[in-house]
Amino acid sequence: SDVVWAIRKYQPDIIINRFDHNSAGETHGHHTSSAILSHRAFDLAGRRDVYPEQLQWVAPWQPERLYFNTSWWFYGSQEAFDQADKSNMLSMDVGVYYPVLGKSNTEIAAESRSMHKCQGMGNTLSRGTQLEYLEVLKGPKPTDPHDPFAGINTTWTRLAGGAPIGERIAKIDREFRYEKPGASVPALLDVCRMIEQLPDGHWKQVKLAEVKEVIGACLAxxxxxxxxxxxxxxxxxxxxxxxxxxxxxxxxxxxxxxxxxxxxxxxxxxxxxxxxxxxxxxxxxxxxxxxxxxxxxxxxxWELGMYTVPDQTLRGLPExxxxxxxxxxxxxxxxxxxxxxxxxxxxxxxxxxxxxxxxxxLPPVFVNLEEKVYVYANAAPKPVRVVVKAGRAKAEGTVRLKTPPGWRVEPDSIAFSLALKGQEQVLSFELYPPLEQSEGEIHALAQLPEGAYGQELVLIEYDHIPTQSVLRRSQARAVKLDLHKAGNRVAYIMGAGDEIPASLEQIGYEVSVLSEREINLANLKKYDAVILGVRAYNTVDQLKFAQPELFQYVEEGGTMIVQYNTTWRMQFPADQIAPYPLQLSRDRVTVEDAPVSFLLPGHEVLNHPNKIGPEDFQGWVQERGLYFPDQWDEAHFQAVLSCHDPGETPKDGGLLVAQYGKGYYIYTGYSWFRQLPAGVPGAFRLFTNLISIGKTERP
Structure with missing residues (x-):
């Protein structure tokens, strides 16, 4: 319904899918889903009997054509694409240069992609001719093989009474003077009056607003x-x-x-x-x-993958x-x-x-819990700190915590007094877990004279986007584990960035996040295990020099745990990240509750010091794992677990364990970086087993 709504609201003549609706499992699921939804919505948006509740705001709309922006990537290679039948495709040169801007399409596109900073998608600007291909999925094929709009009237004559407006605008374009834009204002005012006389409709409202802003721009x-x-x-x-x-x-x-x-x-x-x-x-x-x-x-x-937006008119808006x-x-x-x-x-x-x-x-007060997850490996209480921040001057009241059944908090409430807007006060409670394994949610609530407020403030503040305040319910997970562990000191080599060190500290490990200079054999010997963060081999340049010392650490009895990496932007050859042959792939398991099979149920990592069972794979979030190896030296690596998405082949490379010398090398593509910060009990128990391999349990 959301895609049908978007089509009806914006009334496009053509729609271009960036991904293939027939390539399920070959690209990211949300990419393929966008194409599938577009393919279905194309035929539904023009029918009055489909989502009729939308028609009080929008009218049915049938686009003319649906395209797929295909490329060599979907054919496996440039050679295969060069030989493909292109009789049902259009080709367009998107490298067009705009003299007014001093840039080409491809330069603008690269600048735009470089704004995708959270995933490190910076691109080098490219120039010159670049052909893009559009495959016709629905609607008649255009007569012009280079114009996706060929045969579609996109002029003002498409509107009743619009022809004179189009002629007037064409005359304004011809006579426009860049050094004196105000000279066009009288004619633009005439256009404004002409548009106002058109029958009510989508394009009347859109073009009237646009022309008014053009007038404002011409007036400077x-x-x-x-x-x-x-x-x-x-x-x-x-x-x-x-x-x-x-x-x-x-x-x-x-x-x-x-x-x-x-x-x-x-x-x-x-x-x-x-x-x-x-x-x-x-x-x-x-x-x-x-x-x-x-x-x-x-x-x-909200539910998994689906938000609830009661106001239909808000749906699809970017903010x-x-x-x-x-x-x-x-x-x-x-x-x-x-x-x-x-x-x-x-x-x-x-x-x-x-x-x-x-x-x-914003609210008059915010209550932010300092941690999102509180994990207990024993019955000892832990401090839960609440940061109270004033959204206005003179905010006074009390804060209390709501806890799951069986959990206890002291004291019952704490008073706060904030004189200035933006002022903060940290309140500390003691949270006592039950004796048995348990998990639930805790909530912070501030009581002011005028009401109760339970929102936390998350500030999104970067140079390349406007500052934004996000309000969420102030809550955190509380998890009491049935957990045993061996080994205590852990070295962590941070990769692209994750919160695993803090998660391990919550269950009693001493974690040292190493700088690049600290990755040397003499220092590594101090630790029971060395863990490489996500995409460490993609981001830490020093690893290409430190790899021999890491392997020597393992050979002399250490445990090395490597989390997922990709072959893209690898700091050194991917076949050298393990002491034995191992090949990374793009295999992933996106269904977070996909069944997990135990390939080696008697293996140490499934039995010591915690007995792992199917229940330990319940409650996982977002995915099972990604970038699993698809080939490895079976004489040395042991594949311990297997899982797969529905309709896919088994993916056995998510947890590979190899003995190397006196120690152990473990490669794991399972998404520990998501599960541990989310407080998933079974993930803690299994990850603790990985750290504990070959060691004697400690109390």
């Missing part, structure tokens, strides 16, 4: 509303600093300003002289029932619409024009200069 009109702080709470007053400036020779006046959503209106009737800044201040009040500025899809409890807006009512060359601007916050950074962040509506 600067309209801004800046709050005196980056956030406020419902019912709170906010002072706005407003500015309006017309940097053109066109006659413009500011008739009035409307402050939304309250609807306050300031009648001004002030001329905006050329390049003369008009500034003023206005105090507005946030409605007491205002919704918080947080991702709308996180407002309701939550801003609550506080200002509508500037102008008169331009005698014609009314209204433009909306979101309220923002800005400050002067001593290095970056003028910086902006969106204005947000």
């Amino acid at each position: 009109l600067y309209l801004e509303a800046v709050a005196d702080d980056y956030s406020a709470t419902p019912g709170q007053s906010v002072q706005l600093s407003l500015e309006a400036i017309n940097r053109s020779g066109v006659e413009v006046s500011l008739r009035s300003v409307e402050y939304l959503p309250a609807g306050q209106d300031s009648l001004l009737e002030l001329p905006l002289a050329n390049n003369a800044s008009l500034t003023w201040k206005q105090t507005v009040t946030i409605p007491s029932d205002a919704h918080y500025t947080s991702p709308y899809w996180l407002n309701q409890p 939550t619409p801003r609550l506080l807006r200002v509508r500037f009512h102008l008169t331009v060359a005698g014609q009314p024009l209204s433009l909306d601007r979101d309220v923002v916050y800005k400050r002067t950074d001593p290095v970056e200069g003028e910086t902006y962040r969106p204005f947000e509506v």
Whole structure:
């Protein structure tokens, strides 16, 4: 329904799938799913009997064509693609250069991909001709083999009464003067009036909004509303600093300003002289029932892979619409024009200069639990610290913890007093686990005179995107384990970054995260086990020099545990990451509850010091594992476990154990980096067995 909604809302003439709907299991599941959903929704979006509840906001819409942006990757090699039948394909040169921008499509695309920073997807810019191929999946094949829109009317004549508008816009384009854009404003105002006379419909609303913004740009009109702080709470007053400036020779006046959503209106009737800044201040009040500025899809409890969004109009939006807006009512060359601007916050950074962040509506207090998981290996209590942060000045109240049955917390509540907005206070409770194995959720709740608040604040703050506040229910997992372990001191070589060291410390291990200089034999001998973090061989340059010493550490009796790596951007040949032949693959098991088979049920890692059973693979999150080896030296490596996604072949390479000299080398693609921070009991028990291999149990 969400894909049908998107098609009906945006009314595309063509749809291009980036992935193949017939390649299930060959790409990431969500990639293939997007293509499957698009392929199905194409035939449904135009039918009134499909999701009729949507029709109060949108109309049925049937796109003309569905394409698949295929490439050599889907054929296995460039040679195979060169020989493929392309009679049902279009080819397009996407390396087109834009003189106005001074860049080509491919350069812009690489810059965009380099913004995908969380996955290290930075790209080198490329230039020149680059052909992309579109395979026709549905709809008639275009007559022009290089134009995906061929035969589709994309001009103004597609709308009743639209032909004169198209002619007028074409004339504006021909006569546009870059050095004097304001000269086009009178004609653009005529276009605005003509669009307003069209029958109501999708394109009328879209084009009217676009033309109004074009008029504002041609006027070099600067309209801004800046709050005196980056956030406020419902019912709170906010002072706005407003500015309006017309940097053109066109006659413009500011008739009035409307402050939304309250609807306050300031009648001004002030001329905006050329390049003369008009500034003023206005105090507005946030409605007491205002919704918080947080991702709308996180407002309701969600299920695995599916969010609950009751408001249909929000679905598909990239972010939550801003609550506080200002509508500037102008008169331009005698014609009314209204433009909306979101309220923002800005400050002067001593290095970056003028910086902006969106204005947000947030709770008066936040309660953040310092840890997301509290894991107990014995009955001793642990401190649970709650960071209370004020979302406004003068926030006073108490905090208490809600615990699962059988767990006990002391004290029952703790008072806090925060005089200043942004001030924090750390409150410490003692949490006592039950004697038996148990798991559940703990929640922090702050009680203020006006109500209870149980949200934590997560601030997303990076240079390349706007600062965003995410509100989530303040909760953490509490896990009491039936756990035994051998060995105590662990060295951890961090790779791409994970939280396993902190997870191991929670169950009593002494963990040292080694710097690159500390990866040497003399230092490694101090530890019972050395663990390499996820993608360590992809990210740690020093490993290509330290590998012989790591192997010598194992040979002399140490345990080396290597988590998943990829062959992409490997720091040295992938066939050298293990002391015996081992080949990495792209094999993965994405179903987190996929059945796990014990290939060697009597193996030490399944029996000592914790007896591992099927129940230890319950409650796993997101996936079983990824990038499993698909070939290994069977004379030395023992494959201990096997699992697979539905319809797939067994994947036996997720846990490989080899004795090397007096010690053990273990390669494991199972997703410990997800399971341990999530507090999955069975994952802790099995990972502890890996560390304990060849050692005597300690109390």
